[in-house]
Amino acid sequence: MADPSPKPARVQLFATCLVEAFFPETALAAVELIEREGVEVVFPAGQTCCGQPAYNAGHRNEARAAARRQLSALAGDLPVVVPSASCAGMMKHHYPRLFSDPAEREAAERLAHRVVEFGEFLVRGLGVRLRDAGPPLRVAWHSSCHALREMGVVLFAKALLAGLARVDVVPLARETECCGFGGIFAVKHPALSAAMAEDKLADLAATGAERLIAGDCGCLLHLQGAIEARGLPLRVQHLAEFLRERVHGG
Amino acid sequence: MGDSGFEARVEQALADAGLRRNFASAMGGFAARRLAVFPDAAALERLREQGAAARRRALARLPELLEELERALVGNGIHVHWAETAAVGNRIVLEILEAHGVRRVVKGKSMVSEEMHLNAFLARHGIDAVETDLGEFIIQLAGETPSHIIVPAVHKNRAQIARLFHEKIPGTPYTEEVAELNAVARRTLRRMFREAGAGLSGVNFAVAATGTLCLVENEGNGRMCTGVPPLHIAVMGIEKVIERLEDLPPLLRLLTGSATGQRVTTYVNLISGPRRAGDPDGPREVHVVLLDNGRSAVYADPELRATLQCIRCGCCLNHCPVYTRIGGHAYGTTYPGPIGKVLTPQLAGLERAGGLPFASTLCGACEEVCPVKIPLTRLLRRLREETVRAGAAGGAGAGALERLAWRGYGLSAQHPRLYRLLFACGRWLGGLMPPVAALERWGRAHAEPRFARLSLRRLFRKRGIPDA
């Protein structure tokens, strides 16, 4: 973890379905932050959803079909940067398990090796140093479960935030606890899902920070919906958008 | 246990502020104590590896080890019985008790006996089974089931217990003093220990090499049940066997540290036989009932087999964001929490319990703490697949509409044009919420997400980002 890998000349962006549908600014911000380091970003047109929604809902065949699509859309040997630890985790850890055919499995393993979560890529792949041009601000960080447990990339996001001179990052009371999204879980168990979001937002409110930064659009979608439904004076934001805002001066 | 029943109990539990507070603070306390007893993360990881390896080694040789255990137990003078189902297990226990003319048994804490519904069965046959673990005693008085596998009465506060003792135990004044409540239980149960014709217990680990039953506890009631009456009957799942005595110390550390954050329990009771010639005390007969009740079917699947590694510490409950919000009763199952969601569908069938694996965010908090490294999220996902495949009713995954939706998802994920068309529809309509009941329920607590106005492709093209 000490030496960043050599900086690539180009990378592929895998945007994810939630970014495509609801958070396009996240993708634009991610691209901008990568490009300003002198790295070209391509957006392979044939990409769709990583397959995780189906995979976690017990629909393995549909998940495999989705995975096949990404294997072909993301062909090549460039790093694949993903602004979502959960989609990155799906591609990195679960794609190889979906295939029994040796050739497909090998292709999946090759892709898995190329996949890198956005925050990790900024730190390890690019060694970015961001100049914080924004006004003093207090924020809290939300560790998505996949960033925390499956991908182990929380430290990179935290390092990026810690590097912002005028941003005060305050800890959430139950920082390692799930926000309650869980994809199919939120649909099948809305009451539980909402109760968990409510607790997360209460923890956020208790920090005095009005903004919650996270690296996963699933959590953001879930928490933003809960904030809006309750009319709370809080805000959630993807790490990429937040970092872009800070280097622009807010 | 239908899905709607679960959901109704969940909503009831979520609406109970007191219950939520109790569980959150109790489980938070256990989690903190666990961290305090395992301060060195690297050492804990080594210990977990050791514990997981001991359990995996035992399961890899399960049939041979069970035979070895049987030989060793019999060699130690312990009677061994095999039961394929809970009903047969109950019948075996009853026959032993009837043969000895026993009308009352004292019972140590045993989740397997809960699984068998042994108390109710014995009661129907005129035998009084008295729970003697304080928590179990409390919920038996209340006519309830455990809400946690380690602290079964954790859902009750002292006022409720005070009222219960006052109403159910003759001559007991109302008191909320914990010391006094404990004294009441001690007085009441001491008489039972002295007079009971038999003691019943579970088993935490059974050591194949030595024919030893290992029972772990803090109160001493387990030692009373297995040491005072002339007859001791132990019930255990067939997966509880371990190879040898040397496997015990790491497993004990993991069990107590993970369960309650203790370095060790007050007592670890190692039973290797009935009273021997010249012994002044101990039961004259010891029986073990080895219960299958679906475990051999779990064992048949190499992936799901990991379920049987479980040592019933309850740590996954303590760390589960779902369990800590609703408590154990909402599940409506003997084993609640993450391990319950994995075990119950396998023991009770997907038809009845196939919905349970969906009641998880797959956050992985359980798997992260599991002392024997059961891959709980992988098992939950696998059981979701099984539920979907079986089209099981309990598995809320069965609806035709839902099936269709996933078929559509699969198509759109395979065909980028269709995928983009769907998102375009979302943008035109301002939302893509089909009028589906489940989504409407989600909408009660969430504002509808707003679709992006432009597709990523167009946004990127406008900025000159290449798409190949």
Place this chain on the structure above:
Amino acid sequence: MPEHARDRILARLRRAPREAQPPDDAATPRAPAPGGEAAAALEAALAAMRAEVQRLPREGWAGELRERLRGRGLSSLLYARDTPWAPALEEAWAAGPERPPALVAWEGTVEDFRDRLFVADAAITRAEAAAADPGVLVLRPGPAEPRLLSLVPPVHVVLVPGERIFGTLEEALAGGGFTPPLPANLVLVSGPSKTADIELTLAFGVHGPRELLVFILE
């Protein structure tokens, strides 16, 4: 189809696909704690579990024990007569003037003795071994020493020979002479009986002894 449940269960298990035998990485024994340190570590661990730990000189330990048990409000102390340490107890109790606790010998089997057992104040046993980590005494009841002595009376007095204190439980089990066939009962004890089943409030002596008095013989 096999006739017996046993055979059917075993047959089902045998039909299951076999896994490669996981590596047997067993018994990575921990570094033993040096002798003197083991006793101190044991003392600290037991004290943390609310046991009371004292040291007794090997020479004249029984008389000293009798002195230290005075004034604890105990009227009787049960002991087992056929143990190697019983003569010392009897001698010490015979030596001085009669005063509580009275030394009472267990007699016969539990069936004969049950009524007296359940009203006794205290009992004394020996620990066969002890382990500093995680802080347990290993009791080995048997023909000479009933298992209920260490359980039923509200106060349990334990003698621990200093040389029987091991660093870890692994070492105590391996080096303490607990080789198969094991005795009908072995008990690891780490403190007084306790429960936290009511509002997770710790309370002692719910079923077993309320007090555990440990005397390490030096």
